[in-house]
Amino acid sequence: xxxxxxxxxxxxxxxxxxxxxxxxxxxxxxxxxxxxSSISSYKNEVDITDDLSxxxxxxxxxxxxxDDAISNLSSQLPFENxxxxxxxxxxxxxxxxxxxxxxxxxxxxxxxxEANLDFKNVPICIETIDKKSYPLLKEVALSTxxxxxxxxSDQRRVxxxxxxxxxxxxxxxxxxxxxxxxxxxxxxDVLKPLILETAKKIxxxxxxxAQTGPAKRNDKKTLKKHLKLLDNNTQHKAIxxxxxxxxxxxxxxxxx
Amino acid sequence: xxxxxxxxxxxxxxxxxxxxxxxxxxxxxxxxxxxxSSISSYKNEVDITDDLSxxxxxxxxxxxxxDDAISNLSSQLPFENxxxxxxxxxxxxxxxxxxxxxxxxxxxxxxxxEANLDFKNVPICIETIDKKSYPLLKEVALSTxxxxxxxxSDQRRVxxxxxxxxxxxxxxxxxxxxxxxxxxxxxxDVLKPLILETAKKIxxxxxxxAQTGPAKRNDKKTLKKHLKLLDNNTQHKAIxxxxxxxxxxxxxxxxx
Numbered sequence: 416x417x418x419x420x421x422x423x424x425x426x427x428x429x430x431x432x433x434x435x436x437x438x439x440x441x442x443x444x445x446x447x448x449x450x451x452s453s454i455s456s457y458k459n460e461v462d463i464t465d466d467l468s469x470x471x472x473x474x475x476x477x478x479x480x481x482d483d484a485i486s487n488l489s490s491q492l493p494f495e496n497x498x499x500x501x502x503x504x505x506x507x508x509x510x511x512x513x514x515x516x517x518x519x520x521x522x523x524x525x526x527x528x529e530a531n532l533d534f535k536n537v538p539i540c541i542e543t544i545d546k547k548s549y550p551l552l553k554e555v556a557l558s559t560x561x562x563x564x565x566x567x568s569d570q571r572r573v574x575x576x577x578x579x580x581x582x583x584x585x586x587x588x589x590x591x592x593x594x595x596x597x598x599x600x601x602x603x604d605v606l607k608p609l610i611l612e613t614a615k616k617i618x619x620x621x622x623x624x625a626q627t628g629p630a631k632r633n634d635k636k637t638l639k640k641h642l643k644l645l646d647n648n649t650q651h652k653a654i655x656x657x658x659x660x661x662x663x664x665x666x667x668x669x670x671x
Numbered sequence: 672x673x674x675x676x677x678x679x680x681x682x683x684x685x686x687x688x689x690x691x692x693x694x695x696x697x698x699x700x701x702x703x704x705x706x707x708s709s710i711s712s713y714k715n716e717v718d719i720t721d722d723l724s725x726x727x728x729x730x731x732x733x734x735x736x737x738d739d740a741i742s743n744l745s746s747q748l749p750f751e752n753x754x755x756x757x758x759x760x761x762x763x764x765x766x767x768x769x770x771x772x773x774x775x776x777x778x779x780x781x782x783x784x785e786a787n788l789d790f791k792n793v794p795i796c797i798e799t800i801d802k803k804s805y806p807l808l809k810e811v812a813l814s815t816x817x818x819x820x821x822x823x824s825d826q827r828r829v830x831x832x833x834x835x836x837x838x839x840x841x842x843x844x845x846x847x848x849x850x851x852x853x854x855x856x857x858x859x860d861v862l863k864p865l866i867l868e869t870a871k872k873i874x875x876x877x878x879x880x881a882q883t884g885p886a887k888r889n890d891k892k893t894l895k896k897h898l899k900l901l902d903n904n905t906q907h908k909a910i911x912x913x914x915x916x917x918x919x920x921x922x923x924x925x926x927x
Contacts, residue, residue: 482893505893505896523861523862523865525865525868536867538864540861569855572855572896573851573852573900574861576897577847577852579884579911580845580848580851581844581865581869582869583882583887583918584844585869585870586869586873587878588840588914589837589841589881590879590921591836592836593833593877593878593879596830596833600826601822601830603833605794605820606779606834607873608792608793609779612780613838613841614867614869615870616842617845617866618866621849622842622843622846623849626842627781627839628835628839629761629839631839636738636739637738640761641761641835650916650917650920654840654913654917657909658843658844661843661847661910662840662843665846
């Protein structure tokens with residue numbers, strides 16, 4: 416049985432705790448948070464504490480805390496030579512104090528606290544400094560039901576950057592779609608099946624192959640009509656122009 | 672039984688033909704295309720023709736052809752006062768020759784010829800000039816299993832524009848994600864569950880509520896790291912900056 420201590424009380428910490436509950440070979444023996452009230456509802460399931468000096472001996476300590484707090488908290492841990500990992504996409508593994516064995520468990524998914532998460536849809540990217548820690552981290556990640564992927568620092572960094580493009584930026588395009596449709600009293604809901612189909616399509620074919628539309632076809636009449644509709648919103652117009660140019664560069668068309 | 676003639680042989684024409692095959696109250700009595708070879712595989716199911724003078728008498732003529740051909744073909748039709756509709760998101764209903772009763776059946780979805788389409792995921796937007804044609808068009812659209820939505824010209828125009836944002840532009844963000852991950856030998860596949868979850872999330876909550884990430888949090892450290900990673904690609908960097916600014920404008924943050 417692998418013993419784990421979770422530190423932090425955010426979405427990732429909470430989902431990991433729930434994920435490990437179902438695991439046969441991993442046991443969360445303690446949950447630490449600066450403020451006990453955020454985790455007190457779990458006190459009958461697990462030992463909770465807000466006191467670093469009372470941390471139990473465990474195989475792995477998971478810092479599921481905000482990026483800026485990782486370095487500091489890792490130095491304050493009152494032990495050394497234990498495996499300490501963070502869960503961030505963008506923080507260096509070397510931000511963890513060098514007195515520890517260091518690693519990263521980066522779950523690549525969008526988390527909201529309420530929704531129940533199926534870990535089979537949450538790839539966990541694993542990075543370690545010393546090779547010996549890798550099998551243990553992999554076993555811990557797999558125990559939640561997640562697929563795992565071994566990455567190096569550069570790969571984790573670009574995955575986090577790419578995640579911003581396909582998640583945050585994509586969601587902002589949905590938002591702009593919402594604003595545009597509402598401006599004429601049309602319903603955003605009508606676009607929802609298209610949004611889902613666009614995401615489903617690239618599960619099987621590459622985004623390159625999946626591309627369609629006026630930018631790819633260089634359909635100048637439609638491009639012109641759209642730009643005219645966007646005349647009252649400089650920012651939306653700039654986004655239209657830039658992404659059209661990007662599509663045309665990818666597909667070998669001349670610029671707009 | 673409502674009789675329909677389909678004109679054109681592209682994705683929309685083909686999917687509509689297949690959709691009407693299952694309908695109880697709609698019968699496609701003829702399929703026209705300039706080139707018979709594109710539709711000849713259906714000749715045992717439906718009367719096919721490449722001769723406008725041989726068009727049969729029907730309740731509705733559906734021009735599922737390219738935007739630029741609509742005006743011309745509609746004038747060449749050798750009859751008048753019949754209901755003639757096109758299927759385009761961006762072409763005016765007035766592009767159809769005024770000798771006809773005119774309307775639009777705009778299916779709001781991304782079509783690829785191979786995939787089988789479930790019309791319950793294809794909202795059909797209906798526009799008519801005279802009110803009398805509306806119930807007939809609605810019945811025809813519903814017969815495929817589609818949800819329908821009555822729209823005016825302005826609403827159809829902005830829906831088409833918004834569709835470009837949530838479909839073509841989103842797909843280009845996936846493409847950029849692909850390029851970024853491959854640049855370090857990371858796998859794009861790891862992002863696929865996140866892409867699907869991002870699209871699923873806004874089926875239930877608004878894109879405004881669904882937003883997360885460094886731009887919304889104004890996490891300057893991460894934003895800076897990402898911009899540095901994009902230093903070798905001016906266009907990707909510009910897209911990152913513009914969409915970050917757009918998110919921050921939506922969520923009341925200062926500009927980058």
